[in-house]
Amino acid sequence: MTAENQGRGADALMAAITGEPLSGEARADAAFMAEHDSAAADLALLREQLGIIGHALAEPPPPVPEPTPVRRPARARRPIFTVALGSLAVAAAGSVLVGMGWLLTQAGGGADSDAGASSADQAATAQASAGTDFGSPHYLACSRLVAEGRATSVERLPGTESLRVTLQLTRYYKPDKGEPELTFDVDQNLVPGLRKGDPVLIGIPQGAREPDFWAVGEGDIAPERAWLTASLPEARELGC
Structure with missing residues (x-):
């Protein structure tokens, strides 16, 4: 990335953060507007997470929900989510830190081979941890797929302990x-306890x-x- 592009990215990021009106010259710069719109979208996502923190801290701790999230027996649940209120604040705060780091990287990061090698090392470390x-x-x-939806049909398959579940998907995380x-x-x-009308979140690995x-x-x-x-900003930078 040239010094000019780095400067444009930093200016676009600061304009998105401060919300200052853009000049006519800035609006006429297509590259600047692309950087600005991308930064503004990510900042909106971060502000949403801050709203989650505020809402969670303003309300009394909710009772332990039933039923608990279910994983296949071979997959252990992360201990961090056994306490819903505390983990919600930690995760949302992590969203702010990770997202801001990603924005600053996009605005000022170089494209030389040394920087590429450093990014690869960091990605490998993050995956391992x-x-x-x-x-x-x-x-x-x-x-392959991570999405939210709602169960529109839950039917028991005759002679089995299986259910045929139809989901209407309303929010995709991967793919878009x-x-x-x-x-x-x-x-x-x-x-x-899954019933028709229940909200559901699912994940399907590749393959x-x-x-x-x-x-x-x-x-x-x-x-x-x-x-x-x-996790989304960092996931975009990782290979599988």
């Missing part, structure tokens, strides 16, 4: 968009056809949503 837990940057980078409706056959033990993660109910989805949002 985060592991493959649902919601981590590495999980997102290696996932996809089919509005999907149907899965799932062991009822993985989604205890898999069925979700390896289900969260049912807003109480269980909210902390996972905060973690996912915080």
Whole structure:
């Protein structure tokens, strides 16, 4: 990145942060406006997470939700989410720190080979420390689909302990968009208490056809949503 482009990126970032009106010259600069619009979109996402913190701290701690989020037996749940209120604040604060770091990197980062090698080293370190837990940057980078929706149909398959669940998907994390409706056959033990109309969050790794993660109910989805949002900027920079 040239010094001119670095300066443009920094100016666009500061304009997005301060919200100052843009001059006619700035609006006529297509490259500047692209940088500004991208920074403004990411800042809006960060402000959403700050709103989550404020709402969580303003309300009394909610009761422990039932049913608990379900993972396949081989996948251990992250201890950080066993305390919903504290973890929500941590995840949202992490969103601010990670997101601001990503914005500053976009505005001032170079493209020479040494910088590329440094970024690769940092990504490898992050993957090693985060592991493959649902919601981590590495999980997102290696996932085929991560999305929220609502159960529009829950039917027991005759003679089995499985349910046929149809989901109307309303929010995609990975990829950015996809089919509005999907149907899965799932062991009822993985989604205890799931009923028609319940909100659901699912994750499907690359190469898999069925979700390896289900969260049912807003109480269980909210902390996972905060973690996912915080991980998205870093996940975009990772390979699988």
